[in-house]
Amino acid sequence: MKDSPVNIAPQNHLGIAADHGGFELKKSLIPWLREKGYEVTDYGNKDYKADDDYPDYILPLAHALRAGDISRGIAICGSGVGASIAANKVTSIRACLICDSFSAHQGVEDDDMNLLCLGGQVVGYSYARELITTFLSAKFSGAERHRRRLEKVKAIESLQGV
Numbered sequence: 001m002k003d004s005p006v007n008i009a010p011q012n013h014l015g016i017a018a019d020h021g022g023f024e025l026k027k028s029l030i031p032w033l034r035e036k037g038y039e040v041t042d043y044g045n046k047d048y049k050a051d052d053d054y055p056d057y058i059l060p061l062a063h064a065l066r067a068g069d070i071s072r073g074i075a076i077c078g079s080g081v082g083a084s085i086a087a088n089k090v091t092s093i094r095a096c097l098i099c100d101s102f103s104a105h106q107g108v109e110d111d112d113m114n115l116l117c118l119g120g121q122v123v124g125y126s127y128a129r130e131l132i133t134t135f136l137s138a139k140f141s142g143a144e145r146h147r148r149r150l151e152k153v154k155a156i157e158s159l160q161g162v
Contacts, residue, residue: 007068010039014136015070017043017057020050021078022120025128029074032129038136041070055086062090065114073115074132080119087115091157099123104131108138110146 014033018026023045033040043064044057054077065073073095075083080097087095095115098104099122107113116135118128140146 018076022076
């Protein structure tokens with residue numbers, strides 16, 4: 001099992017990806033993130049296609065995160081569910097569908113969440129920005145109990161050959 005990334009991206013280097021269900025939200029978030037000082041890599045879809053499939057964009061984002069090419073990721077589909085399911089298939093990715101501010105920071109602080117999933121047809125532009133700001137400002141606590149739990153997750157990943 002590969003625990004550490006190949007590269008170590010700067011903390012301000014983010015990746016973002018969306019299918020048709022999250023395309024408009026993603027399009028609005030990229031300039032906003034850049035204004036906030038983040039370097040943003042867009043993993044697609046770069047042109048709106050009503051019949052595209054979320055794994056085609058979410059998996060390259062997740063693999064880039066695992067490789068250390070980006071420090072955190074944001075994945076968007078219509079509900080956020082499919083993006084979360086696809087991203088979590090990649091070893092070392094801890095992706096969650098987030099719909100509230102508490103989970104946006106607690107997921108990072110306690111569970112070292114590294115990929116935020118949003119529903120482009122569920123959250124509005126302003127609330128998406130609030131959730132992303134909360135996610136990006138949170139830091140993993142490193143508490144022993146949280147490290148212990150993450151080691152158990154890593155053990156599961158190695159057993160499944162993920």
